[in-house]
Amino acid sequence: MKKAVLLDTSAIMYRAYFANMNFRTKTEPTGAVYGFTNTLLSIIKEFSPDYIGAAFDVKRSSLKRSEVYSEYKAQREAVPEDLLVQIPRIEEVLDCYNIKRFKIEGYEADDVLGTLAKKLSNEGIEVVVVTGDKDLAQILDKNIKIALLGKGEGGDKFKIIETDEDVIEYLGVVSKKIPDLFGLIGDSSDGIPGVRKIGPKKAIPMLDKYGNLEGIYENIDKLTELPGIGKSLVNNMIEDREIAFMSRDLATIEQDIPIDCNGEFLEYSLDKDRLAELFRTLEFRVLIKKLELENFGAKEKKEEVATNSSPQLGLFGNSQIGLFDNVQSDEIVLSKERKFFIVDDEEKFKKMADKLSKEKRAAFYYTTTGLGISSVKDDFYLPLKHTPLFHKNIDFKLVKDFFENSDIKFISYDFKPFLNEGVKIKNMDIDLMIAYHLISSQTKEGVEIPLEHLSGIELESYADKFGKEKAENLSTEEYGKFIVERSKGILETYDIAMEEIKGKNLLEVLEKTEMPLIKVLSAMEVKGIKIDPVYFANYQKELEIAIDKLQKKIFEIAGEEFNLNSPKQLSEILFLKLNLNPTKKTKTGLSTNVEVLEGMKNDGVEIAEYILDYRKLSKLKNTYVDALPKLIDNNNRIHTTFNQIGTTTGRLSSSNPNLQNIPVKTDEGIKIRQGFIAEEGNLLMGIDYSQIELRVLAELSKDENLISAYKRGEDLHKVTAKKIFELGEDEEVSREQRIIAKTINFSIIYGKTAFGLSKELGITQKEATEYINRYFEQYPKVREFEKKIIEYAEKYGYTETFFGRRRIIEGISSKNKNIKNQAERMAVNSVIQGTAAEILKKVMIELYKVLEGKEEEINLLLQVHDELIFEIKEEKIEGYRKIIEDIMRNAVKFDDVLLDINTNIGKNWAETK
Incomplete structure (x- = not known):
């Protein structure tokens, strides 16, 4: 029997677009085309079709269904611009395969697919319709099956629906009743209304009992006999009768629209x-x-x-390397005849080490339960905590010695967790996680992502393959093969990743900044920072008392007790019982968010002030004061994780717990920092850069007034204030004026609009606009610099920092003004903040080189954006202070602006700020 595959092109390309949003060349986005092509290849491999056809949707306004019901699909958002420009490329891909394309005015792709499927089925051809739309299950017959994208289980890419039993499992009714089902329940994604308050739980029993809409309405008086069907629902059914039948018509897929086509017409071939x-x-x-x-x-x-293919000169004139220049001559080619070894005793370990010693490169993939190592010929699995066998028969010291002394260049995905186990690796070549982040601006973790996107290697996640089964319950061989699939994939992806890194001129960023930083961050995570549990216990009680007092005040004003954490109950108290004026609505009711409460507070509403204080203290207590003491080790130290790919700008982020997000300027934040302490005999030293992002702005923009202010050692915020408020040379800048000027200085970096600035400062938009205009009058080259960044991003789709790090800027060419403005702000911020972040990284690397081996005297504990926290022996503090300050001032040298620092020393973190 011949086989045909019919493609729901819109479903495939939408899914591809959202999965690969960061893919683009210098001139165009390409993610949807790339993902669509990969899906097409998977379809051809999976189904081996003799014929292929591709159906496209038409504009909603031309649909016959829109004539029947004007709201049909009216709520659908417009096609994203970056996807719209890729549709012609997707059509080109189909043309390369000589795959026929179908677009019929007045009809949806579903109707085209339904009609084609029936025609082919009638010819005795097996038909597979590839879609993401469950409605298409209504066209099933003995020759037609539906393959749902991304719904497969286990290793399957598609969920195949081919019998009524499959349809019942998926939708609750047989295929021919699907239109009746949607006639009752509607379909919000398509704007089909259905009957009010009728969902699947009510509709399916009706259809089981009475067959279809006609049968249900013939027995309308008997519906209350069914469980959960009351008189009010029956009234809805009666009142919405016409809507139900209209909804069924809208949900019914046409299967006989005028298309002249047969199987042979759909033959395809690759050019x-x-x-x-x-x-x-x-x-x-x-x-x-x-x-x-x-x-x-x-x-x-x-x-x-x-x-x-070699990119143009960067924003700051950095020379670029050609795409294939200097690619490794020793290209990694994996053997097709590979051997898999389980290394679970010392003798096997020695054999593995001997085999690997002959290799130039190898890749490994580490989890706490197992280690996979792959060479070009063999794959080795070492059970770790996965089974007691490994630790029983092999001293983990063997593993440490092997990596510390091996001349092999190792590739991995996320080296840091392995280093945190005390393993020192002599030769860390590249970390694929970081390399892919540099290439794509991707911040999601998961080794499967770069393997698929760079090499087309599709691997199931642990959850997809094993479900909720724990690793220790799996066989060593089964779990081992799962792990080495990843180490092998990493090795196979190495050459492609290096081509991309070099082609985008990112080799120096990877080799000189990101790779050396891994060891620095590992050392910081392993050391951790000490907290005082007794202090936190006392502060917890203090907060409980304060929160309880606020609750009582709120309940007293409200005249009753209620759940303060319930927006619904709070809304009822404020706007119904107390009759306060609501200012904002949400889908679920009247808003009680911070913006609303702040507005009420400013209008003198006392209860709003108490609620804001209650929320602030409750969040502080739950997020930090309750949580932090639960995370300490036996030495009362907390170990955060520093994420190298956590932000698109290149800034480090912190998690589990996030120690970068503790409030800095509030009394409560200071109190939390007081609980972070030095060990006995040690002190904490905090050093932060003074206005580093503004100094970066001055250097990169080359604005004479900015540079001059820093060279003269002036207070930049006062200099800005004098211009904004048009003060004379002898007039003093007030505290309030300096605060406003400071806000504006930093607003320029973050691309804040006049609207955003007006809200932050509590002034009119007109005033905010005047302040911004005066700022640019004072610093004219800043405007030129920002314009240059935006133009570069528009041309190439990304920005570059001073050191050559890229960030892909989504939406920079959007015709939507809001999206475009957001992208422009992102572009400017990425260059300035990204450059500042890399200065900190370079400094941390230099410090690590100097301080390595001196851990008994000094340790770098934390990095919080422009601030570094050290723990130092009390008697050594002054000596190390000079060394560190010198490195921080001189590790990165600008031409026109000096980097200045502030140093503070104390027994706790609060005293170092």
């Missing part, structure tokens, strides 16, 4: 030359390699793409 040229234009090097298209396409086209 390799055309596809190779397209892939080179889109820079799909992975797919060129995967489909073995290296020798296809016009020769002159290959040369042209190779020439043009």
